[in-house]
Amino acid sequence: MGGIVGIYGFSKEWRMARFVYYALLALQHRGQENCGIVTFNGESLSQYKGSGLVDQVFSNQNILDELPGWIGIGSVTSTIEKDSSKIQPVVVWEPLPLALCFDGKILNIKDLVEKEKVNGENEAEILAKIFSLELEQTGNPMEAMVNFMGKIKGAYSLIVLTGKGEMIVGRDPAGIKPLTIGSFGFDYGVVASESCVMDVIGADFKNDVQPGEVYHFDAYSIERKQVLKPNPKFCAFEYVYYARPDSILNGKSIYEVRMKIGEKLAEEHSVNKGEIVLGVPETAIPFAMAYSNKTKTPLGIGFVQTGRRIRSAIKPTEFERIVGVQLKLNPIRAAIAGKKIVLVDDSVVRGTTTKNTVNIMRNRMGAKEVHVRIGSPRLIAQCPFGTDVPPKDELIAVHLNAEEVSKVVGADTFHWLSLKGLVEAIGIPRKNLCLGCFTGKYPQINCKER
Amino acid sequence: MVKVLLVGEAAREHAIAEAICRSNYDPKLYAVMRLRNPGIDSLCKVTGGEVALGNSQDPKFVVETAKKFHVDFVFVGPEEPLFRGTADELEKEGIPCIGAKRGPAELEMSKAFMRRLMWKYRIPGRLRFKAFKNVEDAIAYIHEYAESVALKPARQAGGKGVKVIADLQAYLTSEKTHVKREHAKAIHEKYMKDYRDIDDRILIEERVEGPEYTLQAFTDGRTVKPLPLVQDNKNAFEMDIGPETGGMGSIAGKGMFLPFITEEEYRKSVEIVKNCVRAVEKETGEKYKGIVSGQMMCTASWGPTIIEFYSRLGDPEAVNVLPILKTDMIEICEAIIDEKLNKIKLKFENVATVVKCVAPKGYPEERNLAKGHPLHVDVDMVKKLGCKVYFASTDLQPDGKIISGGSRLVEIFGKGKTIPEASRKVEACIPYVWLEDGWGVFHRSDIGSEQLLEKRIEQANLIRAVYKYRARKGLIGKTIEWIPKKGKIIIET
Numbered sequence: 001m002g003g004i005v006g007i008y009g010f011s012k013e014w015r016m017a018r019f020v021y022y023a024l025l026a027l028q029h030r031g032q033e034n035c036g037i038v039t040f041n042g043e044s045l046s047q048y049k050g051s052g053l054v055d056q057v058f059s060n061q062n063i064l065d066e067l068p069g070w071i072g073i074g075s076v077t078s079t080i081e082k083d084s085s086k087i088q089p090v091v092v093w094e095p096l097p098l099a100l101c102f103d104g105k106i107l108n109i110k111d112l113v114e115k116e117k118v119n120g121e122n123e124a125e126i127l128a129k130i131f132s133l134e135l136e137q138t139g140n141p142m143e144a145m146v147n148f149m150g151k152i153k154g155a156y157s158l159i160v161l162t163g164k165g166e167m168i169v170g171r172d173p174a175g176i177k178p179l180t181i182g183s184f185g186f187d188y189g190v191v192a193s194e195s196c197v198m199d200v201i202g203a204d205f206k207n208d209v210q211p212g213e214v215y216h217f218d219a220y221s222i223e224r225k226q227v228l229k230p231n232p233k234f235c236a237f238e239y240v241y242y243a244r245p246d247s248i249l250n251g252k253s254i255y256e257v258r259m260k261i262g263e264k265l266a267e268e269h270s271v272n273k274g275e276i277v278l279g280v281p282e283t284a285i286p287f288a289m290a291y292s293n294k295t296k297t298p299l300g301i302g303f304v305q306t307g308r309r310i311r312s313a314i315k316p317t318e319f320e321r322i323v324g325v326q327l328k329l330n331p332i333r334a335a336i337a338g339k340k341i342v343l344v345d346d347s348v349v350r351g352t353t354t355k356n357t358v359n360i361m362r363n364r365m366g367a368k369e370v371h372v373r374i375g376s377p378r379l380i381a382q383c384p385f386g387t388d389v390p391p392k393d394e395l396i397a398v399h400l401n402a403e404e405v406s407k408v409v410g411a412d413t414f415h416w417l418s419l420k421g422l423v424e425a426i427g428i429p430r431k432n433l434c435l436g437c438f439t440g441k442y443p444q445i446n447c448k449e450r
Numbered sequence: 451m452v453k454v455l456l457v458g459e460a461a462r463e464h465a466i467a468e469a470i471c472r473s474n475y476d477p478k479l480y481a482v483m484r485l486r487n488p489g490i491d492s493l494c495k496v497t498g499g500e501v502a503l504g505n506s507q508d509p510k511f512v513v514e515t516a517k518k519f520h521v522d523f524v525f526v527g528p529e530e531p532l533f534r535g536t537a538d539e540l541e542k543e544g545i546p547c548i549g550a551k552r553g554p555a556e557l558e559m560s561k562a563f564m565r566r567l568m569w570k571y572r573i574p575g576r577l578r579f580k581a582f583k584n585v586e587d588a589i590a591y592i593h594e595y596a597e598s599v600a601l602k603p604a605r606q607a608g609g610k611g612v613k614v615i616a617d618l619q620a621y622l623t624s625e626k627t628h629v630k631r632e633h634a635k636a637i638h639e640k641y642m643k644d645y646r647d648i649d650d651r652i653l654i655e656e657r658v659e660g661p662e663y664t665l666q667a668f669t670d671g672r673t674v675k676p677l678p679l680v681q682d683n684k685n686a687f688e689m690d691i692g693p694e695t696g697g698m699g700s701i702a703g704k705g706m707f708l709p710f711i712t713e714e715e716y717r718k719s720v721e722i723v724k725n726c727v728r729a730v731e732k733e734t735g736e737k738y739k740g741i742v743s744g745q746m747m748c749t750a751s752w753g754p755t756i757i758e759f760y761s762r763l764g765d766p767e768a769v770n771v772l773p774i775l776k777t778d779m780i781e782i783c784e785a786i787i788d789e790k791l792n793k794i795k796l797k798f799e800n801v802a803t804v805v806k807c808v809a810p811k812g813y814p815e816e817r818n819l820a821k822g823h824p825l826h827v828d829v830d831m832v833k834k835l836g837c838k839v840y841f842a843s844t845d846l847q848p849d850g851k852i853i854s855g856g857s858r859l860v861e862i863f864g865k866g867k868t869i870p871e872a873s874r875k876v877e878a879c880i881p882y883v884w885l886e887d888g889w890g891v892f893h894r895s896d897i898g899s900e901q902l903l904e905k906r907i908e909q910a911n912l913i914r915a916v917y918k919y920r921a922r923k924g925l926i927g928k929t930i931e932w933i934p935k936k937g938k939i940i941i942e943t
Contacts, residue, residue, distance in 0.1 A: 010693040010815070013632035018625050185614055186685065186694035187629075202619050206689040220816045221892065222687040 001242070001388050002077040002088065002103040003027030003193040004179075006159040007201075008167050008217040009070030010187055012042065016072035017064040019188075019201050024054045024074045026200040027193055029244060030103070031076035033316070034087040038099040040165045041069030045099055049087040051080075053308075070188075071217075073161045075101035078388055080316060083121065089161070090124040095136040097163030100128040103193055104156030104177045105386030112151065127152065131160055141166045142216045146227050149214070155235075155385035157209070159191060167217040173228035174443055175211030176235050176385050176434055178249045182206045189217060194247040208250055233434040233443040237387055239426050240376040241283055241346050252427055255286055260425035261375045261417060262290025262344070269415035270295050271342045271371040276335060278302030280345040280357065281328065287375040288344040297342060300335040302361075303328070318352070325353040329360075336365040347376045348405070348416075349389070351396040355409040362410055372411040377419045381440040389437050451476045452780050453499070455516050456490065457506050457536065457549075458527025459483035461807075461840040461861040462765035465772040466527055466779075467493045468840075473780040480519045482506045485845035485855050507531050509539040516545050523548065523787060526740070529606060529762045533559045533647070537740070546787040549741070550761045553734030557726060557742070558761040562604045562650040564726075568756065571729040574927065575722045575746070575755040577658065578943055581650040585638035588652040592630045596623045598657035601633050603641040604650035606758075609696050611641030614657050656943070658749040660913040661710050661906050662757065664700075664767045665719045665744045668782055670791040671737030674724045677775075678706045678798060679716060680767040681906070686814060688896045695807075695814045696858065699897035701869050702770040703802035709869065709903060710910035711748065719746055719754040726759065739786055743767070750916035751943050752926060766805045769840050769861050774799040801865040804872040804898040807842065807858040808883045811890035814857075821856035823889045828882035837864040837879045859883065859891065873898025 005023040007016045020037045035057050036049030046067045050057035054076060058064060075088040089101035106112070106123050113119060113126060116133065120126035130151070134144035141160070145168045155176035160168045169191045171179045182190045182198035182205045190203050198205040209215060212228035234250045235242075245255040265287060274297045279288025281303055292299035306327045315321045341361065348354050354372060361367040378397035383389045392398050396405060397416070406414035419438055423430045436442035452475045456467050463481075467490045470477050479499040481490045484506050494501050502515045507530045516524050524540055526532055526549030533555055537547040549555075556563045562581035569576055581604055582588040592599075596617055603611040613633045617626040637652050662684075667676040680702040686692035702708065707716050723744045730738055743760035763772075772779075776797040785791045812819030825844055832839050843857035862879050866872035880893055896902045920926055929941045 013629050013636070015625055015628060018622065022619075022621060181689070181691070183685075183689070183691040185616070186692070187613075187615075189691045200619075202616055202622065204690075206691065220812050220819065221890070222692055224688065 001031050001386060002075055002101075003030030004073070004075045004101045004103050004157060004159050005190070005192040005197055006073040006161065006167050006169060007071070008189045010189070012070050014070040014188060015068065016070055016188070017067035020072040020074040021054065021058055021064055022201050023190070023192055023197045024076055026197045026244075027076050028054055030193060030242060031078040033078050034081055035074065035076045036087050036089055036101075037067055037072060037074040038089045038091060038161060039067040039069035039072040040161055042165065045091055045097060045161065045163055047089070047091050047099065049084055051084065051087070071161060071165055071167060073099060073101055073159050073167070075103075079122075081122065086121050086125055088124045089159075090128045092125070092128045092132050094132065096132050098128060098132055098135065099161045100124060100131060100158065102127065102156050102158035103386070104154060104158070104172065105384065106152050106154040106156065107384065108153040127158070135162065141168045141218075142214065142223060142225065144168075145170055145214050145216070146225075149227050157193060165219065169209060169215045170227065171209045171211055171213055173212035173231050174233040174434070175230065175250065176233055178235075178238055178243065179209040180205060180207070180249070181209050181215065189222060191215065194243055194249065196244045196247040199246065205248065232432040234428060234432060235385070235387065236422060236426060236433050236435050237376075237383075237437060240422070242387070245286060250428065257426050258283075258286035258375070259290040260427070261422065262287040263294045264421035264425050265344065265373045265375060265417055266291045266294035268418055268421055269373055271297070271340075271373075271413070273340065274342040274371065275340040276300040277342045277344060278335065280343065281305060283346040284344045284375060287346065291342065291344055291373065302332055302335050302343070304330050304332060306330055321353065322356065325356055329357055331360055331365050333365050336361050336367050338366060338368055340369040340371070341367050342371050342373060343411075344373045344375060346374070347379055348374055348396060349379060350394055351405060351409055358410045369412045370410070372406070372409065372414045374416045376417055377422055377438040378416050379437055381437050383437050384442055385434070387437065451478055453478045453480065453519060453521040454780070454783075455480040455482065455512070455519060455521040455524045456527065457482045457512055457524060457531050459485050459487045459490065459506060460527065460765050461842040461858070462763055462768040463487065463527035464489035464840040465769045466525060466763070469772045469775055469779040470525065471497055473778050475778070475780045477780060480515070480521055482512055482515050485843070487841050488844060488846040488852050489839070489841040491846050507534060509534050509536040512536050513539050513543055513545070516540060517543065521545070523783060525549065525783065527762060529555065529558055529760065530608070532761050533606070548739070548783050548786055550738055551736050553736035554730045554738040555761040556734065557730050557759040558606050560605055560648045560650065561602055561653050561758060562648070564756075564759055565653070565655070567729050567733060568726065571725065573722060573725045573729065574718070575752045577655050577755065579653055579655040582652040582654070583649055584651060585634055588634045588654065589631050591654060592627060592634060596627060599630065600655045600657050601630060601637065602653040602655065603637045604653045605642065605645045605648050607641045607645065611637050612694070616657060616659075658747060658751060658755060660748045660750065661910045662745065662747045663708055663711055664764045665723055665746055666760075666763050666767060666771065667720075667723060667742050668786060668791060668796075669727055669738050669740065669742050670786045670789045671727070671731060671739055672789055673791040674720065674727055674742065675791055675794065675796050676706070676720050676723070677771040677796070678702050679708045679711055680764065680770045681708055682764060682767055683894060683897050687892070688894050693815055695809070697764070697766050697807065698809070698894045699804065699806035700766045700770050701802070701804050701873075701898050704868065705800060710907045715748060715754050719744060722754060722756060726756070737789070748910060748913055748917075750913055750920065753914075753917045766807055766861050769805045769863050770803045771798065773838060773863055774801060774803060774865065799865070802867065802869045802872050803863065803865045804869060804876050805861050805863050806876045806880070806893050806897055807861050808880065808891050808893045809858045810854050810885060811892060817856035821854055823854045824886040825852040825854055825859055826884050826886050827852075827860055831882045832862060832879045835878050836875050837862050854885065869898045869903060870900050
């Protein structure tokens with residue numbers, strides 16, 4: 001998982017590092033382990049990267065002043081990197097210098113390593129080296145990208161910044177990973193994983209980068225090209241969990257989709273005479289609001305967060321996840337004690353966090369009843385495209401039915417949203433969605449050139 | 451027979467030339483051009499006129515040429531010859547000119563003069579501004595006030611050097627301030643470098659946002675006769691992304707308005723332009739004879755607001771309206787000269803029009819790269835597709851080759867029942883324009899599309915709701931603030 005951004009200044013007086021920094025803050029929810037910024041100042045690429053949250057890695061803001069230039073790219077990622085030079089954006093110097101960052105997963109990475117005779121410690125490094133070779137052979141970034149996208153197979157949104165100050169941006173033909181484009185006046189263009197970035201840095205959101213589409217920015221043009229035939233399979237999990245509610249992805253407002261999910265939950269599994277609806281912060285709040293509106297059950301605030309916001313579900317270890325949840329969810333006794341509660345959450349992976357939450361509500365806060373409603377269908381398969389869903393033997397929905405789960409987590413009743421309900425809430429035809437983690441059937445990824 | 455000398459060499463002048471040559475008064479067209487625009491060149495030949503290649507910005511050269519050919523009047527296309535007193539010099543020789551004299555042309559030439567005038571005469575649609583005579587004072591001001599501003603050369607500098615900075619995120623203010631400072635320096639050192647004809651150097655205006663449009667009009671100093679509203683698209687690339695250009699294409703109609711400007715807003719816009727024409731005469735004692743255009747924006751503070759004035763037709767905006775002008779152009783010109791414009795009724799075909807510019811790669815930032823490439827345009831094919839070619843920055847060589855001059859190459863005009871229909875017609879012509887040496891060209895396919903129109907309408911509705919709210923609260927032309935320890939203050943805007 002990750003978030004990427006590229007900002008291209010149309011005049012040289014702009015210093016983009018600070019814009020990239022705030023863009024990365026806006027993408028922090030997509031990756032909380034590493035982050036990095038690479039800039040170009042007309043002569044060379046400058047980089048700064050590290051492990052930690054964006055404001056931790058760049059806690060000394062002087063670092064931003066030392067990243068000169070009017071073009072900048074950056075990323076946040078959720079995989080652990082031991083060697084900080086391998087953190088994205090990865091910079092390679094041979095045969096031609098460039099920086100690359102991407103969100104996604106490449107499926108044919110082993111074949112690529114063999115065929116292209118490159119080595120690297122992670123996908124980003126391997127991709128950067130292959131792109132550098134393509135660039136040397138073609139001498140033209142757009143052509144290099146066309147060849148490159150013809151070779152790589154998988155789900156990706158990626159940004160390359162060359163040592164000559166060209167920025168090339170591509171999205172896989174299935175569009176599994178999001179990518180949006182925007183701009184600020186006559187001054188700069190922006191591409192970013194999510195449209196919320198545009199708001200945060202004061203730019204205007206324009207559109208999605210379409211599946212299979214490439215944008216090329218250089219000193220005197222922006223070129224757009226449909227490189228691969230689009231076959232949209234937009235990731236449904238973005239709508240349920242990953243994306244920020246203030247983003248618009250693939251033409252759909254995340255907030256609106258989440259409100260519809262809440263309505264669908266109310267239609268499918270309304271709790272009779274529930275006394276209060278509580279959403280698990282933050283993702284499930286719109287679900288709970290819409291459920292409350294639809295069922296006329298009062299909405300309450302059930303939890304207060306301690307410490308900084310983190311996304312507990314994408315933390316790499318069980319211990320960190322539990323710590324995350326416990327700090328995130330300090331219950332409000334007055335909202336819970338003695339009540340028949342509808343508890344709405346976005347997803348259930350292993351069931352441990354739900355169990356923890358329900359237990360506290362029932363055993364310590366004195367909830368009368370706890371009815372759990374999940375704003376997504378049963379999560380039954382690992383994602384091959386880089387979304388952090390664990391393997392099958394760690395997924396509770398693979399092994400237990402709703403009634404059994406309710407006993408495990410200590411709830412009176414427990415229900416998932418139906419697959420049909422989710423598809424309707426998103427409002428994109430089912431054939432254009434990747435619902436693999438809920439169905440176990442993943443779209444076939446082709447990489448034929450158009 | 452009427453002999454007309456046209457000054458200028460861009461697509462706008464090609465459209466003017468064509469309108470003149472459509473006249474029933476047996477026109478004979480002469481032209482003063484820096485580059486040999488193939489379109490104007492051919493119209494001169496067809497009507498039995500001639501081309502004088504030379505510095506079209508030099509009043510002396512224009513006067514000499516006018517005398518040499520014994521023309522009845524001169525029509526000046528671009529602004530710079532007016533700033534340099536071409537109309538004044540012609541008057542001395544008794545040659546009438548369509549184009550403002552140096553005095554009234556100050557409305558465009560000095561943006562500081564224009565703002566002062568609007569304030570002095572309390573004309574609606576004005577903006578708060580500060581004019582600076584040196585860069586140090588401008589920079590000191592920039593450091594003192596972190597605000598959203600437009601930084602402009604105080605003089606019209608070929609449409610270049612304007613930077614609008616929205617400074618709304620406190621956490622990015624340091625970067626915005628840096629850019630404002632650097633740009634103020636650039637205005638002083640680069641954009642204003644060659645201009646010593648006004649004292650003011652740098653203009654800092656409050657930044658406004660909203661849909662922009664151009665109101666072009668003929669005037670004889672007494673009557674102002676507006677042409678249909680046009681909207682230009684300034685960003686170089688699609689979806690309004692990219693650096694500022696002279697305009698990548700424009701839309702108009704159907705009729706006098708645009709789909710996102712109401713009749714009321716149109717009337718207010720005309721009123722503002724009329725007021726300014728009257729004010730400039732009072733101020734300079736000179737009648738304004740020629741063209742006046744308001745480059746306008748519908749803003750939250752006023753509704754219709756003046757961004758800048760043109761003392762000429764816009765380019766590409768001229769190409770939207772002149773081809774559909776049904777009134778005889780020479781009759782209009784003579785009415786301006788005789789101050790009888792009130793007798794003229796302007797008639798236009800009742801259609802929507804779209805103009806798209808095709809530019810060489812390199813435009814607008816790296817014009818030396820965009821220059822010197824041989825152009826191919828299949829004019830007959832464009833005609834067959836129901837559209838028209840207007841030549842822009844191009845130079846016809848003795849061997850018949852057309853060479854790019856560094857700016858936009860051609861402007862393609864199309865008309866239809868709706869703007870999207872006209873846009874589709876023009877789009878079909880684009881493949882028939884290329885550079886023979888393989889150098890890339892670009893245009894904006896989105897201009898006139900349903901999608902972009904929807905965005906403009908959406909933006910206009912948003913802004914309209916705000917200025918209507920302000921009108922309900924009695925806040926047009928002023929802002930009320932409450933400042934701790936100071937109390938309530940009313941700021942005129």
